[in-house]
Amino acid sequence: MSAAGKALWYIETHADQPLALADIAAAAGLSPFHLSRLFQARTGTSVVRYLRGRRLTAAAQRLANGAGDILQVALGAGYTTHAAFTRAFSEQFGQTPERVREQGTDGLTLVQAIRLDEAPSACIEAPRLLDTPAFQLAGVGMRHTRDSSGAIPGQWAQLNREWPTPAPVSFGVCCNSDDDGGFDYIAALPASTVPSVPAHWRRVDIPARRYLVAWHGGHISAIRSTWFWLLDHYLPASNLGLADAPDLERYDARFDEHSGNGGVEIWLPVEERPH
Template sequence: MKEISPLQRAVEYIENHLNENIGLGDVSRETGYSYYHMTRLFSSVLGESVGRYINRRRLYNASEKLIHSDQRIIDIAFGCGFESPEAFSRAFKAVFGSSPVDYRRTGLDLVVNARRELTPEDVNHIANNISRSPEFVILKETKVAGLRGTTSLSDNRLPGLWEKFMRHHKDLIMAAGAGYGICETQRTTYTKDGDVLFSAMVGSPVQDFENLPPSLSLDQKILRAGRYAVFTHRGTFANLFKTYQYIFGTWLQSAKVELDDREDFEVYEREVLSFDDPNNEVKIYIPVK
């Protein structure tokens, strides 16, 4: 039997249980991944959360039933996994721009914004099929002092957080010789519209927290020791998401390693002059067992 990737297994599970009351927890248990890593997998490769993908697929099925069947709208709503006709109507209008009643009245199958089912071929195509091997390292526990904020799939707020840190605490990076960007594992939350909010921290490694001036009011973080797969991204940061697509969508599918439940993080050892500088370089540390 051909082995399938965790992402393909997740998509297959969703499609087989689409009309049931499933969520991120069910998908995580099916794949053996934590909430955090399943979220990272979907957001990096597909650009959306598990919940938003499930919602879009349910709406796609519902739109077809509105046009090609005579089922009552209330029955379509419940049959497609929505808790109430009102919740179905709100979600449907947000995606299609019209109510289920109006959509059925037009008689046109305008499935434009709701995605169809993803096939294994789709997943492989999205992942780009890039071939690159990471370096594996063992890191000691690392203390990081910096600023904490949030970012999301739809609104990348990290450049602003970095700008604030560099404006007030550039001396820390100069002393350490590196800046750290950390996506925090246990602080991921999900909005009502299906977006994902990631807690993030930017800062620099320090010898200890005790000698930091109290006036700096810096957040503190300890990165746990362990094994990491290290990838290097070069060039404009506009393409950074493509590197994450490769890591979670291609490399992870074929690598004989298992993700560990620690934070992944980025290390900037070169000064970043601009977002699109072709000489940019960042190392991405992925926790593995």
């Protein structure tokens, strides 16, 4: 079972117990940061939001089935007061617990258990470790939600318009992710190769650190399948964990920006996991 699958199983089997992100991460064999990134990527939602939604869905079903004491339902969902439960329940479903007990769950958007489609694609070449010195990148940055990443190719088009000089190496930078699936993406060039960085470009300082470098040889549109495999299969089976630092995509002369073929390196910041 994949690490994300282990986390989902643990949530489903322990949702009626006190649960923290660290507990779920430990069950999956990952750090909390690694699990947060992986879970968001594989499911489209955060661990905390999914757990809350599953607990409140179970509570709504109990109420619809005639549960008499709302406070007991609240306690079973992890809330210590009637008021806190009612507030969370109303925010989740747009209905009060009392109304759902009277009218049932028709019309509610219940959070169903997620079953993952095991579709990650393994690297043909074995990933390698690389220790890099600090360097700076500069380019076109944009904040994305989990639904807006389709706009990333437009950032590269803008970069190419504003800096048409061919660059031997360029980087895609993914950083500052949040629990709602938001992240910053910068289509960038090494700042040392740009004599005069445009004022509206964003600069990103990449610290000296260790990266796991993996080769994605397929079309660029399928890069997430390789990324999923690294986070969900390769790293959990190694003694490495994902570090809280920017992820990088490194493009060189092998990549054809017109067709999207040729391959790209995925650089994941890693650190040794405690034993």
